[in-house]
Amino acid sequence: MTKSLSAELWPDVQPDAARRLMLAGVESFAQRGYHATTTRDIATKAGMSPAALYVHFPSKAALLFAISRSGHQQALDLVRTAAESADAPVDAMREIVKRFVAWHARRHTIARVVQYEIGALPDEEYRVVAELRRDIERIVQDLVLAGQHSGDFTVSDARIAARAVLSLGVDVARWYTERSRTSPDELGARYGELALRMLGADPTRSSS
Template sequence: MTTITARERLINAAVEAFAEKGFAGTTTRDIASRAGMSPAAVYVHHDSKESLLFSVSLDGHRRALEVITSAAASSTDPVNRLRAMVYNFSLWHADNSRVGRIVQYEYHALTDEHRAEVATYRRDIEKTMQDALADGVDQGVLDVVDVPGTAFSLLSLGVDLVRWFEPGGSRSGHELATLHADLAVRMTRLR
């Protein structure tokens, strides 16, 4: 049995509170209560509510980058690589929709310094997709006129899931990720 640390309990509580009430609507008292701690205990581990948000955002962006870079390395075939990248990125956002919602929609609440650090992960995610598309164009397999715009659009398929996806809905995360991957290939494959 794994013991959850106080810091992990706070992060988990912050995810639940931010996902339910948004950053602005959440107080440190809400987070502490969900973690089964006193409000003062929050400040033992984090100097502010924003630093909790930064921890959640940074971890979410790191995990999303790991997902897409791992998928990018999964195949040398440009079509299979693109399919895997869009599928895995979309599935991660469906499986982690609460964290994803915070990561994507509370970005503006970060301090300038924290937002700049998180932005490096966003650029790395976009560059990974751009590189895969450019490689497919170079190999004569993909037809993409605007690589940056197409990369952003394909990533947006997964990102948008966090706005509305709920587990147990009419479609599973796997079904939606498969749909997104199929759409990505149909939109970019050379005809």
């Protein structure tokens, strides 16, 4: 079970032991926080010795970085693909919010670690992740600006509006659980409507 989940989460990571350590890291960090977790805790959870962990990750920080970079990269890929899925700003924005929200609901444990433990990254690693975050914000902000130019969106400050759109998605990871009544995809669809209205667009009308 753990094996198939970790393969689903990180299809690009090899070997399987590295993926299992990433999953154990996510669960440990989410439960007790990065600083309260030892490499021994993580190795034990993954069914390995602490020495075996170091074969794959030179440090606890390196493991957090792998988790954080991969999570941010997945979010960026998803936002970029959604932005390119439609020409009309209204349709592209709806897709971004739908997928971004659904991802934060479905992957809420990973997303919490990715979002809340970012301050624990060493400086150099932090800069790499911060660049991915800026890329995500830039795509959303450019789309808000494009929608302003096309007359689909009316907002007084594109930067603040773009951040608010992303906030809606990120915060889902904080409260979403497996017991939540709304499915990730359904929540994404509802939030897509809310975000479009927030930007001054009519979500019941497609502009394509």
